[in-house]
Amino acid sequence: MTTPATDGHQARLFFFHLGPVQEFIAQARSTRDLWSGSYLLSWLTGCLLNRLQRRDKGLELVFPRLDADARQMVDWISDPASRVARNAKAATLPVIPNQFLARVSDDIGKAEITSLIDSVFDWEWTDLQMPETNHRSEWRRLCDRCRVFLGQGEKELTRLVNRRPHGQYKPLLWQLWDVQLACFWQTTWLLWPAPGEAVDSATLRRLFAELPVGRLWDQAPPDAQPSEWMMRYQAASHRFEAHRRTRGFSAWAGRAGLHKDSLSGKEEALATKDWLAQIPRGAAGKDVALNHLFRKSDPLGAPNVVKRVWHKAYLEAPADDGGMGLNKRELENKSGSYFDIPSVPGVAAFPWGREIWVGPEDSAFQKFWPAVEKLDDYLDLELPNRREWTPETAKDWLARVDWEVFREEFWEDQLEQARESQESEWTKTANQGLQAVRQFLGDRRCGSPSSYYAVLAGDGDGTGRWLSGMDSNGELFNLGPGFHEAMSASLARFAASNARHIVEDIEKQGADQKHFQGKLIFAGGEDVLAILPADQAIACACALRQAYQALMPHQAKARFTYSAGIAIGHIKEPLQDMIEAARLAENRAKNELDRNALSVTLFKRSGETILWGAKFDSPAFELLDSFRPLYRTPIAQPGAAMPITGRFPHRVIQALAKFGPELTLTPALAEIALAELHWIIGRQTRKGLGVGTDEDLKKLQQGLEEQCKAYLEELVTRRRPLCEFYDLFAVEAFIARQGD
Secondary structure (H helix, E strand, C coil), rough: CCCCCCCCCCCCCEEECCCCHHHHHHHHCCHHHHHHHHHHHHHHHHHHHHHHHHHCEEEEEEECCCHHHHHHHHHHHHHHHHCCHHHHHHHCCCCCCCCCEEEEECCCCEEEEEEHHHHCCCCEEECCCCCHCCCCHHHHHHHHHHHHHHHHHHHHHHHHHHHHCCCCCCCCCCHHHHHHHCCEEEEEEECCCCCCCCCCHHHHHHHHHHHHHHHCCCCCCCCCCCCCCHHHHHHHHHHHHHHHHCCCCCCCCCCCCCCCCCCCCEEEECCCCHHHHHHHHHHHHCCCCCCCCCCCCCCCCHHHHHHHHHHHHHHHHHHHHCCCCCCCHHHHHHHHCCCCCCCHHHHHHHHHHHHHCCCCCCCHCCCCHHHHHHHCCCCCCCCCCCHHCCCCHHHHHHHHHHHHHHCHHHHHHHHHHHHHHCCCCHHHHHHHHHHHHHHHHHHCCCCCCCCCEEEEEECCCCCHHHHHHEECCCCCCCCCHHHHHHHHHHHHHHHHHHHHHHCCCCCCCCCCCCCCCCCEEEEEEEEEEEEEEHHHHHHHHHHHHHHHHHCCCCCCCCCCCEEECCCEEECCCCCHHHHHHHHHHHHHHHHCCCCCCEEEEHHHHHCCCEEEEEEHHHHHHHHHHHHHHHEEEECCCCCCCCCEEHHHHHHHHHHHHHHHCCCCCCHHHHHHHHHHHHHHHCCCCCCCCCCCHHHHHHHHHHHHHHHHHHHHHHHHHHCCCCHHHHHHHHHHHHHHHCCC
């Protein structure tokens, strides 16, 4: 990375933003779709950063600071020597945000910036110095690889369909390809001051004084003056936001009479239902490359088709074939892929699967897994071979198992499909699998995997306010380049290292590091999106907040805070709806709970919805930490007697809900609630797992009552409704029993 030729305070500022973001990521039918949208945004932004940093002239990134794991993607893009196995995992993490800020030297002009951006995003861009090599933009190269991949798949399908009696192949609607992909990305950027525009000190002060933050500084003491960096940053940022929000756009040139993309509702479907119906299933489709990528019959437009196949067509393809070489089989000589993404049922079941796994000597598993392998010829799932398992590769092998195969519902569905297809061998194998999974679960007496999962959306509070020079206490401070860069570096470490190691069950970084067996979908700065097992989500949110606060450059008595939203629902709840619910829960945490908070939305299959939330510094979380291990039955000991009975939460709800859910807690009402709790605690606790003596039981009861009292007192102080207290137990009871 080079440094601007001019002084860091005087260098011009370059802002960039890429869209669409939230809606593109949320257009997901599966966890792979969700990850793919995030990664594609990160990849293209990384390509632009790479082109900017390759210049001979000066450029310095202010945000994001790309260090260590945070820059592995950019290194993979720019340096073939870095494309080795030890860098591959970090290179697959979508941690580069869709916007950045850089300081650039005065000799960078508008034409050069335009050319660099076009070299990544413009559909018609060609390197004029190398026209004979057909050197196109990164977006066009990527899409061209996808088109070749899809074309090869079409050849396979054409042969299969035309062999059928009266078969006539219905192709993809290729006439929509260029039209939809050429105008998909929305890039907004600003170079300030503009080339030839002079901004002297007097002009800068006048511009700053006209901004909202500048008017706040008018009230500051006379001896407190904003720094030049702060004034330059605020003036440029304000102008960029105005430019971004008022950018021009072209009306969508749709075509009448065609079905729309089922995920976006905007583009006409390139992959129609008729085309998707031609992809064979079961044994007939096992060797068709498109089978696993298009398992559902959702019509898709060109952008979502690219999102569905680009990891195979471009990322895994060898470099000498126009790809990026992110191929596990070539780099590590191992089965599987760096892009093996667990399904939603797999995420929900993963803690259960890890707990019941005991190794190759387990006779019940040895009887069960051959049934899975026999059915593999008929499944759309990609399963690892049992022979690939070794103690050294167990973690990698487990990550590739879709734990949906341990659900009776999965086998019953396979049996129904087999009967409909009238394939006798498929029917026989599915029936054997159903009997084997029932025997396996019965022999192990381990219950069944959870049918509920969680989507977590987390974000730092008031980041824009900090960047305006106002801390979390509302006090003004002088924002200098050093603080800005320290903040950026902290966010990069949080996204690339902490969030990844916390959310996913991978190598430990420290003895006290917690992992929550989920899948990190996106981590751009402090913004995190993850899918988690339902019973891990609240603890994961607390760990993310703790890691974020430990990294950030706090100011005097003011501290950075973090908020998160969690949506918990059944594995059949649409993923798009769950993402939206998690985002809304995050907004509740920031607005209704006044930040530094967690908000949870729980969707029951019965149709009931439970909302609960608390400030992260609330006694509620200490209560939960004490309550969980004494209430939740361990997966490996489903028959264990727990010290807190399963009826405890229901008795609390029954006793307190009669006062009305919206009734604000008062000291008098808290006293009544505490009296009810004293009675319930005495009758719904007992000796059990971890509580073996009368003294232990008495200590449990006293501690539980004290923690309930502390939480009630906090709710009284904050004038919150009584339902927030008992809804905590409602959420925990539902999660602990793995749903209804």
